Amino acid sequence: MNNFSAAQRSRVTMLDVAERAGVSKASVSRFIGDDRALLSDAIALRIEQAIAELGYRPNQMARGLKRGRTRLIGMLVADIRNPYSIAVMHGVETACRQHGYSLVVCNTDRDDEQERQHLAALRSYNIEGLIVNTLGHHLDQLLELQREMPLVLVDRKVEPLHSDLVGLDNPAAVRMAVEHLEQQGYRNLLLVSEATDGTSSRLERLDSFNAEIARRPGLTGAVVELDGELESRLQVFLTKPGHKALFCANGVAALACTRALKASGCELFGDVGLIALDDLDWYPLVGNGITALAQPTEAIGATAFDCLLKRLRGDTAPTRTLDFLPQLIIRGSTQLPVGGGLPPIAVGQLQIS
16 A cells, blocks of 8 residues: 655646556546446546555545535634534534535634635635624625525624524523523522624523513513623622522623632522523533523534525525524522422423433
């Protein structure tokens, strides 16, 4: 068996393979393409041996461009460090692989200039479709790409883009959280969120929280965004009378609140309850575990690709919004009474761990 460096393999051409096998260049092209069945077994064997001997690796990108298909899907994410983004991206990548596509991921790091550069790069790669999880500040570029290929939004709406949108049913998720806290006896609630920054999903959660508090006379509620004053704001909240609970709008907020509460010497979770959107691996390890509203991130990612694939195959149906329900996972942070039975849950699924 011959071992070749990447540099050596890159110098081997299709013509070299044809000459070694004693066949035409067209026969080699058929062998590495979709027309291998047109070749006799003897010719196919000679080509296979020549490829092995020379260490030839076909340039799949060049072949794709020649045929007008690269089988590349682009994905633009605002923050690849966010656990939600990673989980959704995994769902997209798995679905891509199952259908013979490759995923090109670009992280804007919440920077407008990075987004502009990445959009230009993705276009140069001749991607066949694009999945977007950003604020879409470069609307002209996105609209131009949308005219050239299917585009699907994940989690965040970009209003001028009339595209399929896949994400969480945010009003239902907030309703589940507030209802659970109310049924557990909490009366003073604080929603902790990252800065809304025009992000539609964060704004939906904030608006839904305020609406839920307004229609429940037994509850009071307030909203704070993550900043350098979080610890002092939580200390003020802890001085309020009655049973108190935090509702963290995502995993980033949950981590920030847990750190701030620990730094303040708060008894987790005796002085204050806590429920969080997302269900991260570390939630069960804090105190008696953090109650979570788990997003079906794998399904969200896979569905985003499925929508894109349907559009690639010619689906011209009106754009659709696909909202998933979270799963309520009750742990010790909301002080579920031992042996007290479970209150009815209005929407979604319920799991006890």
